[in-house]
Amino acid sequence: MKDELLHVYRNTPFGRETLLNSIYFCKQTKTSLKVYIPEHPQFLMYFQNEIATVELDRAFLRSPKTAREHAEAIITENGMKPNFLEPKRFTASTLPDIPVDFRFMTCPRSISDLSTKISLGHIGPKVRSVIKNAAFPVFIPTPVYKQWKSIAVFFGGSHNAVNAVKLGMEISRCADFPLRLFTQAEKLPQSHYRKILRENHLLGEVENGEIEWIFFEKGKFRENLFAVPHDSLALVGAYGHGVIKEVLFGSMMEEIQTILPNPMLIIGPHCACG
């Protein structure tokens, strides 16, 4: 996997904010930035067993002549080297294939909706499709550029949540930011979650204070989310509970992202991180 973050550039003020978020993320995680300036309204991502068709709204294709120039200026001003992705493969002449071997990808909460709706509602189906199939975590930035100074990992005990803790530790060490673990007890004692952490060799970091563990035994999860610092990057495992449970009870990740305005890093079921 390339040590790069893929960013699909939108040549609008909103797109500038998203790019600034990506640049900050890359600096903190010591990752290179790869920018794709789309020339067609769709692109494909061929994952292991699925093709995600990403349909972009018109804002992504606006002012193509100035797009590269604007992106270059923003990246250079922020001390990074502009590095653009030129698609080499095409399923059809107007349907480029974008590589999927990146370490991270930035997706606004919805790629296909209007930018005015972004971060106000649920994530769009295309973003969901990328999260479900990608081997990389998806970075969902805030609508306006905001720096984060700590890391908050939501740990509910699933395999994806364990991966989120591992990745959180990696970023925390790399960026030298504090890491907090948030767990909402769901009729299970803390010892259950403790056991999972122990099995995954993560309990030592909690016990030696490297990770601060905030365990909510009471209260509703939605209300407890207020405890998450406003300037933290939220790491959440996604779609780790199977289709039936998610249809019946909904996805925890989707609930978090509708309430929490923080930048988020979503770790999907096929994520190779951790």
Add this chain to the structure above:
Amino acid sequence: MHRFFLRLHERLQLIIIASIVGLCGGVGSVALNRSLAAVFEWLDTLRGSWYSFLFPAVGAALSSIFLNQIARDGGGHGVPEVIYSISQRGGLLRFRSSFSRLIACLLTIASGGSAGPEAPVVISGASIGSNIGTYFRLKDRQRVIVVGCGAAAAIASIFNAPVTGIVFTLEAILGEWTAVNLIPVAIASVVGTEISRILQGNQIPFQYHAVAISPWNLGACLGLAALTAMGSVALIRTLRFIHRHAPKMIPITWVSAAAGGVLVGVIGLGFPSVLGEGYDVIRCMIAENYSASLLVLGLTVLTKILATSLTIGSGGSGGLFAPCLVIGSFTGQFYHRALVTALPSVSWAGGGYFALLGMAGVISGVLQAPMTGVFLVAEITGSYHFLISVVLVAVISVTVSHFFEPVSVYHQELVSRGELIKPRTDRQILSHLNVLELLETDCQIIHPEMRLKDLVSMIQHSHRNYFPVEDSQSGEFLGMIHLDDIRAYLFDPYLHDTILVEQVMDRDVPRVSLEDDLAYIFEVFDKTHSWSLPVVRDGKFIGLISKATILDHYRKELLVNEEI
């Protein structure tokens, strides 16, 4: 279910899935066939009206709007997409392709657009196969075969021609004839045909009653083969011209499709037989019930080529099989009429015989697939009586058209983008490897200000011959040192303290990036006669790629291919 399925033998898995895919592909083809007949019949009552020439425009515009705005399944007419998926993407195809092209094609052809339903049923069947294969978690190489099964079932079902389904898939889609491919493809093809027979009856599309063929007729086949080759080349080139220029002239896709449709409608006013798939006209010709002058026949060939290119090239949806058959049959009729006029004393076989041969010639020339042409014509006419003539025309047509257009119409787009990778070739094996997995990162980095003494001590503990040089401040890659570059100084201890790395390093070393494909990297190896190349990103060294490592991986990949 998955667990039980995965316990079965791999070949049995493929046979079961091929049957399911054959069933689905067959149903899809029959559904399109029936819908086409129903809509065509419904529109038939309005065809006499003055505005009927606008039907193809409306149909093409609706088809384009449906495909691009509603189904959002942009792309060409379908078959190149299937070949690309097989060649490079392990047979992955989008689910939406299983229905979107069928609906788009229905709108185009039923309204009078000059195209056939075969390419849409091929992509539909292939997409069904791909998604069923994904559901059963097949490996890439198995899914590729299942995609072929879908294509075979679709063609077999729509023409009631099982052998054509098999041959077309192996010749034009998969590109290789192996026993592993043949069995599932044959099963899917048979199942698809049976579904068609159960739902539509065992109909021979163009029933032909054989007549005696004299040696004169066999000799005349040579001329017809040359003529059909010219027709094939003309169709390929006109289609390519319109496909390239239509988006430049009219960038909005549905407007472009509508404009093409208007022109087709206008052509249809003078030559109504060019509209739609055109199978009724072929039936008339084969039954010897079609009469037209030499001039009209010649003009119909040219207008059909133009109408087909306008329909498909401007953005309508449909395939080339049916137009090829129509063009071929008119070419055959034209040739027969010319022979009768020039040599009236010779006892020529009927116009139907030459129409059939023409069909085989044009389809073989356009697809560069002679066996498909031969078996298609034999099966859709229910007669192997004239097999020698058909083989003769098909083979010569392919040979002549290959001279002018060396690539099949389905492969052109892929070849122009450099994306056609044939199975079991050097390029296919290299395409399965990428720079990242071959990257050697255990290299010892040195800096320009280092003394030779330090480098020598590093060499003593290293197993490498190449040492990348980086700027100690910025970390930027500056060049490389190869052992050969410093061999002369190694054995002179007096120089160890006086020579710096920057004095002996090679600054002009060629570098490659993670995005480069291996074919290009091999070009660099050959050009520079190097054994290892530095991989650089953002000006920084990230590892080495060496011929030895590539060879090692190449061999492993080759062994996997041999097992298949």
